[in-house]
Amino acid sequence: MDWSWKRIPAEFLVTNVRLCTQGKLGKRKGFLHVRKGRIEGLGVGSPTMEGLPVLDGAGLVCAPGFVDLHVHFREPGQEEKETVATGSLAAAAGGFTSVVTMPNTSPAIDNSGMVRYLIDRGRDAGLCRIFPTGAISPGRQGEAMCEFGDMVAAGAVGFTDDGSPVPNGNLMANALKYAGMLGVPIISHAEDLTIVGNGVMHAGYWSARLGLAGMARASEDSSTFRDIELARASGGHLHVAHVSTRGAVEIIRRAKSEGVHVTAEATPHHFSLDHSRCREYSPLFKMNPPLRESEDVNAVAEGLADGTLDCIATDHAPHTATEKEYQFDQAPFGVTGLETALGVGITYLVNSGVMDLGRLVELMTEKPARALNLPVGRLEEGAEADFVLFDPEKEWVVRAEGFKSRSRNSSYLGEKLSGKVAATFMRGRLTWLDPELAPRGED
Amino acid sequence: MILKSKDVLGLEEMSAEEILGVLEIAARFRAVFDRPVRSVPIMRGRTVVNFFHEPSTRTRISFELAEKRLSADIVNFSTATSSFKKGETLRDTAENLAAMKIDMLIIRHSSAGAAAYLAGVLECSVINAGDGAHEHPTQGLLDIMTMRQRLGDLRGKKVTIIGDIAHSRVARSNIWGLTKLGAEVTLCGPPTMVPGALEKLGVKVEHDLKRAVARADVLNVLRIQLERHASKSFPSNREYHRMYGITEEIVRGLKPEAFILHPGPMNRDVEIASEVADGPRQVILDQVANGVAVRMALIYLLSGGDPGALGGGQAA
Known part of the structure; x- marks a missing residue:
C-alpha cells in the first residue's frame, strides 16, 4: 500500500533505513514494523508483508526518539517564554520524544498537584512525553524538604532546585538519603553563589578583557565535590546537571571508579563553544554554567566519549527576545537547545572525530533514559514506538524563523550544522515532519 | 580620513x-x-x-x-x-x-x-x-596625550598603572592605547584587583608597588572605588594606602623626571597622599x-x- 503522511496507519513498515540502537549504527539497510503504537519487529533487510503500508525511509537513520533530561518549559508562570505545548513541539522538531522538565517555574513544582498538572499538560499537547522533576525544597527556598513520596507517586522522576544550588549541605544530605529510599535521583545544580557573586561569564582571560564579572570554575568544582561526597556517604543517587569544567569531569570520573552512585549530563553548548564567544557581548552566549575554556570544552567532549558523563542534555532555557536584548550583564542566563542538539552533536562530536554516530545517538537515547530509569530510549520488540528518522549529512543554517519553540535565544543562530530530523514518531504517531526532508509519500 | x-x-x-x-x-x-x-x-x-x-x-x-x-x-x-x-x-x-x-x-x-x-x-x-x-576611550586618549606632551614618542617608555584594574575601564583603555604606541605597561595592585589573565594583552603584572614604580616614567594612579569594600577586594582604606598609596616616600624612589596621572576624582590619602596630590609631580589639571x-x-x-x-x- 502507498504511504500517506496525512493519515498514519495503526500498523506500518518503515523500510530502507539504517537502524541505530544500542550504540551501533547498522551497516545494512533495515526495517521497523510498528503496530498499535508498539514495535512489532525490527531487523535487517526488507520483509514483504501483504497489505501493510510501507514508508520508504530513503536511507535515513532510524533511531529511538531522543531523550532530554534537562528542559525548562516555563509553565506555569512564564508562558511568554515557552509552554508545555510549544516546548513539546520544539522537542518533536528536534527528534525528542521524552523530556525531563525542571521545576523552577513560577510557582515551583513542589507538590504532587503540580506534578500531575504538568503531566496533564503534556498529555494535552500530545507531542512528547513529559517526565517532571520536583523541587527539593518548597518554593526552592533551600530550607526544608518537599513531599518526595507523594510527588513520586504522582510521577516525579527526580528532585532538584535547578537554577539554584542547595546551599544547605544538611538539606542536600537528607534529600539524597530520602530520595535514595524512593529510588529516584537528586539532580545537582553545582554552584557556589558565594564564589560566583555577581559574575555573568566564565572567569578568565575574556572576562578580564571584556570587563565583565567572572564566575570561577572553583564554584562548580567545589560544589560538585561536595554533592558527590554527600552521595557517597548517603548511598543515594546523585545526577550532576550541565557539567562544564574539566575539574568536575575529573571529580565525577574518580567517584564513578570508586563506586559512588553518580550519573551526569553535559549540554551541547558546553562541548562545542568556549568563552571567547562572549567577545561581542551577545547575551545569546550567556548561560549558567557559562561557556568555559577550550580545555574544559575538550574535557566535556572526552567525558561524553569515555562514559564519565552519561548523556547529553540540552538545558533548553527559553527567554523572550526582549529579555535577551538587555545588555550582557542585565540579560537572563540560558539558551535554547532542543532543535539544534542533533546538529550540534553531529557537527562537533561526530564530524570532528570524537565519537561515531552510534555513540552520539546512544548519549541522546538509551543512556539518558537509563540514568534516570525512564522506560524509554530503545528500539526493541514490544517497546513503545518512539522513534526518529534523520539525515546525518543534511547541512542547514540555523535561522530564528525556523524555530518551533516560542523563544529563539539560540547560540547557533547563523551557524551551519550537519544533521537534521526528517520525522519524529511517538507511540507510533507522527509528532513532527520536516516537509523538505520527508521521504516521499502522497500528501 | x-x-x-x-x-x-x-x-x-x-x-x-x-x-x-x-x-x-x-x-x-x-x-x-x-x-x-x-x-x-x-x-x-x-x-x-x-x-x-x-x-x-x-x-x-x-x-x-x-x-x-x-x-x-x-x-x-x-x-x-x-x-x-x-x-x-x-x-x-x-x-x-x-x-x-x-x-x-x-x-x-x-x-x-x-x-x-x-x-x-x-x-x-x-x-x-x-x-x-x-x-573609557576618551580618558585613555587624554591620558596618552598628557604623557606624550612630556615624553614625546612613547616607544619604550615605562608606564605603571596602579589600582583596581579588574573593575577599571580607564585601565583597559590605557592598556590598549599604550601598548599600541609601544609603551611598556606594568599593572600594579593586589591580586584581587589585578587579574593575571591580563598579561596576555602584553603587559606586566607586579604586585609589589616599589618594584612596579622603580623604573617607571609615568604612574597612572586609578581611583579606588570605596564602595567595593563589599566585594572584599581589599581590607581597608588604611591598608590600601599603606601598601599601594602613592606617598612622598614612593615619590622619592621615582626617577627624577617621572610624573603622576590620576583620572579624578581623587580619594586623598587612599590611593594618593594629599602632599603628592598637591605636589610638583602630578599633572592632573593638564589631563x-x-x-x-x-x-x-x-x-x-x-x-x-x-x-x-x-x-x-x-x-x-
Whole structure:
C-alpha cells in the first residue's frame, strides 16, 4: 500500500533505513514494523508483508526518539517564554520524544498537584512525553524538604532546585538519603553563589578583557565535590546537571571508579563553544554554567566519549527576545537547545572525530533514559514506538524563523550544522515532519 | 580620513595611526583654549545627545564643554530623568533617539558593551564615555596625550598603572592605547584587583608597588572605588594606602623626571597622599584640559571635519 503522511496507519513498515540502537549504527539497510503504537519487529533487510503500508525511509537513520533530561518549559508562570505545548513541539522538531522538565517555574513544582498538572499538560499537547522533576525544597527556598513520596507517586522522576544550588549541605544530605529510599535521583545544580557573586561569564582571560564579572570554575568544582561526597556517604543517587569544567569531569570520573552512585549530563553548548564567544557581548552566549575554556570544552567532549558523563542534555532555557536584548550583564542566563542538539552533536562530536554516530545517538537515547530509569530510549520488540528518522549529512543554517519553540535565544543562530530530523514518531504517531526532508509519500 | 569608523567605542578598535591622528587634532584645539574666544562654529546646527546612564560629573562636563566650544546643540539626559529605571531596553531607547534624528550620541552606561550595541543599531556616530568596566576611550586618549606632551614618542617608555584594574575601564583603555604606541605597561595592585589573565594583552603584572614604580616614567594612579569594600577586594582604606598609596616616600624612589596621572576624582590619602596630590609631580589639571581638547577632536573628526581646515598647533 502507498504511504500517506496525512493519515498514519495503526500498523506500518518503515523500510530502507539504517537502524541505530544500542550504540551501533547498522551497516545494512533495515526495517521497523510498528503496530498499535508498539514495535512489532525490527531487523535487517526488507520483509514483504501483504497489505501493510510501507514508508520508504530513503536511507535515513532510524533511531529511538531522543531523550532530554534537562528542559525548562516555563509553565506555569512564564508562558511568554515557552509552554508545555510549544516546548513539546520544539522537542518533536528536534527528534525528542521524552523530556525531563525542571521545576523552577513560577510557582515551583513542589507538590504532587503540580506534578500531575504538568503531566496533564503534556498529555494535552500530545507531542512528547513529559517526565517532571520536583523541587527539593518548597518554593526552592533551600530550607526544608518537599513531599518526595507523594510527588513520586504522582510521577516525579527526580528532585532538584535547578537554577539554584542547595546551599544547605544538611538539606542536600537528607534529600539524597530520602530520595535514595524512593529510588529516584537528586539532580545537582553545582554552584557556589558565594564564589560566583555577581559574575555573568566564565572567569578568565575574556572576562578580564571584556570587563565583565567572572564566575570561577572553583564554584562548580567545589560544589560538585561536595554533592558527590554527600552521595557517597548517603548511598543515594546523585545526577550532576550541565557539567562544564574539566575539574568536575575529573571529580565525577574518580567517584564513578570508586563506586559512588553518580550519573551526569553535559549540554551541547558546553562541548562545542568556549568563552571567547562572549567577545561581542551577545547575551545569546550567556548561560549558567557559562561557556568555559577550550580545555574544559575538550574535557566535556572526552567525558561524553569515555562514559564519565552519561548523556547529553540540552538545558533548553527559553527567554523572550526582549529579555535577551538587555545588555550582557542585565540579560537572563540560558539558551535554547532542543532543535539544534542533533546538529550540534553531529557537527562537533561526530564530524570532528570524537565519537561515531552510534555513540552520539546512544548519549541522546538509551543512556539518558537509563540514568534516570525512564522506560524509554530503545528500539526493541514490544517497546513503545518512539522513534526518529534523520539525515546525518543534511547541512542547514540555523535561522530564528525556523524555530518551533516560542523563544529563539539560540547560540547557533547563523551557524551551519550537519544533521537534521526528517520525522519524529511517538507511540507510533507522527509528532513532527520536516516537509523538505520527508521521504516521499502522497500528501 | 583620520578615523575609519563612524564611532569611537574603545582604543582596542583604534590603530596607532588613528590615535596619533586624533591627538594631533586635539593639540590644535588645545591651542584655541588660550585665545580670548574659545569656541569655533564647526558644529552649528548639529545635535549631540549626552546620554548618561550612570552618574558622572567630570566626563559629562568635559563633553558638554567640548560640544559647546564646537557650537553644537546639546541635549542631556541621565538615568534620573529618563525612563530607564522603568526597564526600557537599550534598543527601545536607541530607536527613540534615531527617530529624533540626532547627529551624535555620547553614551555612559553601567553595562560593558552598551556603546558598541548602540553603535550597531544607530546610524549616527556614537562615542563611548565609559561602558561598565570595559573601556573609557576618551580618558585613555587624554591620558596618552598628557604623557606624550612630556615624553614625546612613547616607544619604550615605562608606564605603571596602579589600582583596581579588574573593575577599571580607564585601565583597559590605557592598556590598549599604550601598548599600541609601544609603551611598556606594568599593572600594579593586589591580586584581587589585578587579574593575571591580563598579561596576555602584553603587559606586566607586579604586585609589589616599589618594584612596579622603580623604573617607571609615568604612574597612572586609578581611583579606588570605596564602595567595593563589599566585594572584599581589599581590607581597608588604611591598608590600601599603606601598601599601594602613592606617598612622598614612593615619590622619592621615582626617577627624577617621572610624573603622576590620576583620572579624578581623587580619594586623598587612599590611593594618593594629599602632599603628592598637591605636589610638583602630578599633572592632573593638564589631563582635565587635554580631556576637553581630545573630546573636541573626536566630535570634530566624526562629524566629517577637515583636519586641514584647522590652524596649526603644537604637536602632541
